[in-house]
Amino acid sequence: MIYSVDVRIVAPVHDTEVTDRVADAVSNVFPDAEPTHEDGALVAEAHTLDAFSDVLHEQEILDTARRVFLNNVDDDGFSFSLKKQAAFEGVVNFAVGEPDELGEIAVDVRVREPDVESFVDYVAPETDEGRPVDPVREYGDRFDPEEAEY
Template structure:
């Protein structure tokens, strides 16, 4: 499993605060700055389930498995799962999914996760629940 995360750094933003928002939701192995179409981005790369453990833990702590599962399932595209998180919420250590354009005024944190088994990844991140309780726990997908 490989994850690539993009987050725009707007001219009015402090780059260190954007990095903190990213670090609150993602454990990366590599990070770089890219410029594209006049915009500046932090691009972070992570390998294996460990890179998404913060997303996993925040979903569990906040009890948002059902809504997270719904958003993640809609994000499946072949062997990829694409989803967006609210940058300002991430800075505060809160996981909020962005489902509409312009929902995050400073731009979202965009996750592009490649895996051989997207459904197993989602089962690990946000398992099904009944009456607010997880029906099962899935072990993290095997690392490459």
């Protein structure tokens, strides 16, 4: 799938926090993003969510991610927030409810190509009993429908 997206990631850095640890939290879940320090926050840009999608697959939280994305969708993309401490450990934990005292990692995804829903399908495909429905995303070029076990 060919897509064109802009991902903006913002994580507040409070006086009590070590900037490098916040940068590690961002890099652990968004390794393609290069964070820079701007006015009390780390800001990073990326143009892919492939590594992030891989983490969603590994943690088997595609349904949760999909629900969060679709609940926060607009005409141009979607947004979500992550817990900083979990991200520091390389774990995706969506922030819902009361905000954390130290803030959360805010992610804004703007989709140019394809449409927003197709990109959500790519990053967090629908599942059936926890397995992705789209075997091409799961297996990439290695997928051969002739050999698939259904």
